[in-house]
Amino acid sequence: MxxxxxxxxxxxxxxxxxxxxxxxxxxxxxxxxxxxxxxxxxxxxxxxxxxxxxxxxxxxxxxxxxxxxxxxxxxxxxxxxxxxxxxxxxxxxxxxxxxxxxxxxxxxxxxxxxSDDTDNSGELTIREKEVLRLIALGNTNKTIADTLFISTHTVISHRKNITEKLGIKSIPGLTVYAIIQKIVGPSDISPDQLS
Structure with missing residues (x-):
């Protein structure tokens, strides 16, 4: 590449x-x-x-x-x-x-x-895991962008890559995935985020 x-x-x-x-x-x-x-x-x-x-x-x-x-x-x-x-x-x-x-x-x-997206294994890159963690914690695209020093456009691109790789489109689904993969801890998530 x-x-x-x-x-x-x-x-x-x-x-x-x-x-x-x-x-x-x-x-x-x-x-x-x-x-x-x-x-x-x-x-x-x-x-x-x-x-x-x-x-x-x-x-x-x-x-x-x-x-x-x-x-x-x-x-x-x-x-x-x-x-x-x-x-x-x-x-x-x-x-x-x-x-x-x-x-x-x-x-x-x-x-x-x-964030090398040529990996077709479905594995998330380090940057995608960072974005997923922040999504699971309930952050907006703007907050994620500010936290990672990237543009909102780039956050949206990462979110698209994450949903395509995982086949999960909902925020509650992504949150559950993040908990299962130990990207976030269950105690970090409020029950409201899963509904």
Whole structure:
């Protein structure tokens, strides 16, 4: 499976800094570009999993949308370069400040690449188990997204994968499954959640 991280930013120090933080993620190719025009679109479209890191105020939104519709599994991370910069664009799966703690950026990347959906065994990935645990505890999609530093769109995608793998569509059913698999303890669940 082709796994790639592509970092696009005009500042070389930012590209190199982000790249060095993520270089220890195994079996992932990292590429850096100063602007969108330098990308090899065919190479990116060949990626089965792509984490794309760009400035939150980028001017190439249309190209990114086109790219997102042609790639298998992907997440888009927007980097905010200062406190005053605002981004209302909900096209990003994650918005992070330039001074984000390294641990959080690494967690975003590892969480994305750990959720390898090519496993047809029906086993849930680590990230899917985290989402399932939070569902079983009665959290909303927004709360799950905030807790795991992912977008609501990504939570919905994980929920879809979980229900497809398990063949369970109801929240009470998912909750019972989570208890049986020891993803949550029975004492963590209120009886109201099972009705």
């Amino acid at each position: 082709a796994k790639s991280i592509v970092i696009i930013h005009p500042a070389e120090i930012i590209r190199k800094g982000i790249s060095s933080l993520l270089e220890d993620i195994q079996s992932v190719r990292i590429s850096c570009f100063p602007d969108f025009s330098k990308l090899n679109m065919q190479e990116l479209k060949a990626a089965q999993k792509l984490l794309l890191i760009v400035p939150a105020n980028c001017r190439y939104a249309q190209e990114l949308l086109e790219l997102r519709t042609s790639i298998g599994e992907h997440e888009l991370v927007g980097v905010l370069t200062n406190d005053k910069e605002k981004c209302e664009d909900n096209a990003f799966d994650h918005l992070i400040p330039i001074d984000v703690p390294a641990k959080q950026l690494i967690q975003i990347a590892e969480g994305f690449f750990e």
